[in-house]
Amino acid sequence: MTRVRNIELVHFTRALELFPNDPEVLFFAASAHEAFAGARTQSVMRSIKVPRDVSFGVQDEDAELRLAEQLYKRAIERNPNHLEARIRLGRVLGLRGRHKEAVDLLRQGQVATEPVLQYYAHLFLGSEFEALGNGADARQSYERAAALAPAAQSPLFGLSRLADQAGDREGARELIARVFALAAGDEERVDPWWVYEIVQARSLDGLLADLHRRIAALPK
């Protein structure tokens, strides 16, 4: 369901009741709250009127980010090698204005072996360094993200904005020209940022297969 952006809190809540210390359950519950803090969900929540006694369980952006932070931290406590949780926690802390803590976590996430996770770590580091006023490191991070995903527009936007902020309007324009020069077709033009809210679901097939194996191995 996460894969098709149908994130239902009830399933995560029940899973947490059953397996409160499972790092994967904690991780997925955290990512649900991170998604709920995003514009897509928050806009829907603003636009619908519900009776006083009805609740969808979604809170405002700050509260959802706070929940996501708590759950990611618990996931990392249970599994310190969970680099994806570290990267996501880094982003959440950045959104909460704690940029130095965010940088520490994202740096740890840089060593992830999956290119998509490396991309997120570098992309988010670019933003966090920018927030800290560290233009040189921000530029380097965005450049690394751009190298990992040459068809992605987000690192180029980040680089352009950095140039503009530094007073280099011509440089900023050249970087946007690079965005315009990217392939127009949706198949060639892939930016992992666009699927950030659902990308964690990519591992679910493996987790389910592992679950089935374990169940099959149980004594009859």
Next chain:
Amino acid sequence: MTTRLVAAGVVVLMGGAVAPSAQQPTFSAKRESVRVDVLVTDRGKVVTGLGASDFEVRDNGVPQTVELVSFQQIPLNVFLAFDVSSSVSGERLMHLQNAGHALLDRLAKDDRSALLTFSHTVLLREGLTGATARIRQALTDVQPYGDTALVDGAYAAIMLDPLDGGRNLLLMFSDGLDTASWLTPERVLDSAKRSDFVVYGVSSRGPEDSKFLEDLTELTGGTTLKIESTRDLSATFLKILDEFRQRYLISYSPTGVPAGGWHRLDVRVKGRRVMVKSRAGYQAGA
């Protein structure tokens, strides 16, 4: 020589350098010129016939002498930045294309136009050109799909500023919520301070969801028009174009204010109770 010193919706025409290397340099009088696009209305109707002496301009609170007012004289650079995400399909797309064509029909001979579209991808369909037929074709070829990256689209459009001292109108249309942009609204608004655009927005979203567009248009001296449906989009676009054409372009040489940093602008018409709309200020220097 005409050189841009400051790009923030205000062009500085520079005959020489800024005052050198003092701790807080100030503009040297009679050397640079700041231009401001101004709309004057009285109970909703555009006020015409004003001259330089009718305007009162304060730059960071310091009164300035308005030197030049032009009205409907300078050709327009009209940048269209349209949301073509999946929500703009079927009838909405037809309305958007018709509205774009209607606006292009209304351009004058020397006006130029450009078309940028954004879904989750940001595409420059056609750069600034006087060949309206190319814009028309590009608009006709648009196929809606995907999510909406309004903030990234706005930033890319701002970077298209031709830096030629022309009058730049950026008309942004969006019916979607931004779910795909990388850049934050705050960062793009900061870049808009250094641009030369007056941005007009057309949105069908509620106030919370169109806050970025409202902030951007307010900052650059434009307006966001809310629409209930796209059925009357042509009339809305034409209203924007007509209004933009009727704006004054005033200029002054800044005196008594620092050369760099953010300059807050306050433009009024002397002795008349009219509405004056101009950009909130401009960013001088880097």
